[in-house]
Every structure is written in structure tokens, then in C-alpha cells.
């Protein structure tokens with residue numbers, strides 16, 4: 179029992195690595211928040227663009243979504259971080275990680291939003307347009323509120339799964355929380371930092387999960 | 401008031417409307433009858449340009465409203481439309497359904513929009529249901545809220561596309577009587593319907609369509625008592 183405590187809940191180790199874990203937490207939280215915002219808005223914008231049903235636009239969006247959904251996010255990070263500089267485009271590991279995960283989240287959420295749009299009866303569009311609402315007003319006041327209700331559960335799952343990919347960013351030299359924890363664990367030969375990281379993930383993602391359940395109930399209008 | 405001339409429309413190479421004319425005078429009620437698939441809905445939807453006619457002209461109050469450079473959102477406010485399937489917004493209550501366009505299109509402030517919406521709901525006898533969500537309303541009530549949503553915008557003409565066809569028989573009456581009230585108040589209406597009694601009693605003019613053309617047209621007695629065309633006679637027999 180004592181050995182377990184010393185190995186996993188070691189106060190000394192915890193205190194020693196608290197600063198690096200705290201800064202890792204901040205990096206992970208910040209990056210995750212950015213990715214959620216840009217990824218979801220990107221996905222929504224793409225799904226809206228797809229409603230115009232212009233052949234070339236639709237083709238480009240579908241191709242984008244299909245390719246990005248198949249690529250492991252790490253390959254994208256590597257490409258942005260290691261290959262792009264060869265073409266004269268350099269970016270920090272932070273930017274590469276943000277861009278890669280945002281693009282992937284945009285691809286997945288575009289598909290989720292689009293499926294949700296399709297599930298809305300055509301009559302809703304017609305009713306809205308027949309009262310003089312513009313295309314944009316119809317999307318934002320009639321289609322989107324209904325689509326959100328359909329989309330929220332899968333959107334939450336995807337968002338959490340993809341933003342957890344911030345952990346991959348240590349491969350492109352981003353001092354994110356899990357990377358810091360693994361380093362600390364091997365320096366100290368003690369697992370306490372890993373548990374600290376687990377707690378950190380809970381603090382970041384549990385509110386997201388709870389928030390989405392709240393939204394779900396708010397959108398349950400009948 | 402509303403005049404459509406030689407409207408043509410095809411879907412996937414199939415002609416659905418083959419040069420249909422429609423004249424509606426102010427305060428007139430025109431009923432359109434016809435078998436399913438004859439192009440009645442398409443005709444109505446061409447009038448407010450939910451469908452774009454391939455050719456033909458439409459005039460509202462002498463103004464040309466077909467062709468390019470027409471403010472479609474402006475036009476649609478002047479042509480209220482009621483659908484067979486109600487199409488209420490399920491996420492908004494009855495009041496919200498009626499006020500949405502008032503607020504977003506007419507840009508009215510909330511109190512003003514609410515006031516107009518309550519009046520419109522009162523007209524259809526559902527003032528007391530202002531807070532109700534559509535899913536808690538009967539089909540007949542939903543359709544009356546949909547009518548309120550359209551008339552709240554103070555349109556010049558109301559277009560009804562089989563407003564009672566999706567209703568249980570016992571709920572048809574309330575919607576029909578709401579439409580009668582509108583008629584009495586002098587609303588100009590175009591009504592696609594299978595309710596022959598309503599057409600006979602309320603219409604100034606009945607149009608019979610089949611296969612994308614207007615087959616017969618006239619005041620109700622002419623149409624119902626002495627059908628001028630065999631297709632019409634056959635149709636009347638089948639429906640009644």
C-alpha cells in the first residue's frame with residue numbers, strides 16, 4: 179500500500195514537478211480551447227458553404243473532409259512542422275499542432291453539421307424563405323437551432339476525441355501536459371506526474387462533456 | 401392584384417407547367433382544383449418564387465415581380481404562404497413562430513412584434529396558445545398558427561397549398577372556418593384545395609388544372625353544376 183502511494187501519489191514528486199505540470203496544463207488548455215473554436219467554426223462554415231450546392235464547392239469540401247478524416251493528425255503535424263519549412267513556410271510546433279487538429283476537427287464537424295442540416299425537413303427552409311427571411315437568417319434562426327440538437331452528441335464526442343490529440347504535439351516540441359508528465363515520470367522514476375496529467379485532463383474535458391449535456395437538454399424543446 | 405402570364409416550368413426535362421395563366425383581383429378568392437401531380441403546388445410556388453419559373457411573367461399590383469433584379473425577400477413578405485404540412489418551427493413557441501419574420505425581416509422591436517403577433521394569433525383564435533410549443537398543438541392548431549405567421553406580415557395575397565389535406569377530418573373545420581373569416585375580412589386568397597364545399601361557397605372563381613394546364617375556369621356554379629370539360633366532370637366525381 180505504501181509503495182503504491184509512494185509510486186502514484188508522491189507529494190514530494192508532485193511538488194517538484196508542479197511548475198512544469200502547471201505550465202503543461204496551461205499549454206494543453208489553451209491549445210485545446212483554440213482548436214475547439216477554430217475547428218468547430220471551420221466545420222460549420224464548410225457545412226454552410228455546402229448548402230449552396232455549387233458543384234465545385236461541394237466537391238472540394240467533400241474531398242477535404244474525406245482526406246482529413248483519414249489522415250492521422252500526427253502526420254499533419256509532422257508535415258506542417260518538418261516538411262513545410264522545406265517549401266519556405268515555417269511555423270512553430272504550437273502553430274503546427276493547432277492547425278493540424280483544427281483542420282481535422284473542421285473535417286469531422288463539417289460532416290456532422292451537414293448530416294444534421296440534411297435531417298431538417300425541406301419545409302423548414304420553405305416556410306422561412308416564404309416569410310422573407312434571407313438565406314443567412316434562415317440558417318441562423320431556423321436551421322441551425324434545429325440542427326444543433328441533432329448534432330450536439332456526436333459533435334461533443336468528436337471534439338473531445340480530437341482535442342485530446344493535443345497530447346501528440348510534444349512530437350513537434352510543444353511542451354504540452356502529457357509530454358511534460360511523461361518526461362517527469364522518467365526523470366523521477368515515479369508515476370505521480372502521470373496521475374497529475376490525468377487529473378488535468380479531467381479538469382479540461384469534464385466541463386466540456388457536462389456543458390454539452392446541458393446544451394442537449396436546452397435544445398430538447400418538446 | 402396578382403397576375404401570372406404563361407408560366408412554364410419543367411423538372412428534369414418534364415414539363416410540369418405548360419403556360420399557365422392566373423388572374424386574381426383584389427379581395428378575390430380563387431380556388432385551384434386538380435388531380436395530384438397536375439402542377440398546382442408548383443404554380444403556387446412559382447408565384448412567390450420558391451420555384452423559379454422557366455418563362456412567363458408575374459405582376460403584383462401592376463409591378464413586375466418575375467425575372468432578375470426583383471427583391472425576393474420583399475416579394476415574399478407580400479405573398480403569405482401556408483403549406484400542407486404546416487412547417488412550424490419546432491424550436492419556437494407559437495408566438496416565436498409568428499414574430500420571427502416580424503423581427504428579422506421587418507426589423508421590429510420585440511414589444512411591437514409581440515403585439516402584432518398576438519393580434520394575428522387572436523385572428524386565428526389561438527391567442528391563448530401563444531406560449532405553446534408546436535409539438536403540443538393539434539394539427540388544426542398548428543395550421544392556424546402557420547396562418548397567423550403569414551398574415552402577421554400583412555401580405556397583399558395569401559397562398560394556401562392544400563391547407564387541410566394533412567389534417568384529421570375532425571380538425572379540418574377549424575382551419576376552414578379561419579380561412580372563411582379571412583375571406584370575410586377581404587383578404588385576397590389563392591387556395592389549392594380538395595375541399596369542394598369550401599371552393600363552392602367561398603371562391604369567386606375556380607380554376608381546374610390537369611397535366612400542367614388550366615383546363616377550365618369559372619365561377620363555382622359553372623364549374624360544379626355544369627362542368628364544361630369531361631376531365632373536370634370525372635375529377636369532381638372522384639373527389640366527392
Ligand SMILES: Nc1ncnc2c1ncn2[C@@H]1O[C@H](COP(=O)(O)OP(=O)(O)O)[C@@H](O)[C@H]1O
Nearest residue numbers: 411412416434435436437438439440441442443
Ligand atoms: N422539386 C421538384 N423536382 C422534381 N420534380 C418535381 C418537383 N416538384 C414537383 N415535381 C413534379 O412536378 C409534378 C407536379 O407536382 P405538384 O406541383 O406538386 O403537383 P400537385 O401539387 O398538383 O399535386 C409532379 O409530377 C412532381 O413529381
Ligand SMILES: [Mg+2]
Nearest residue numbers: 440441442562
Ligand atoms: Mg401539391
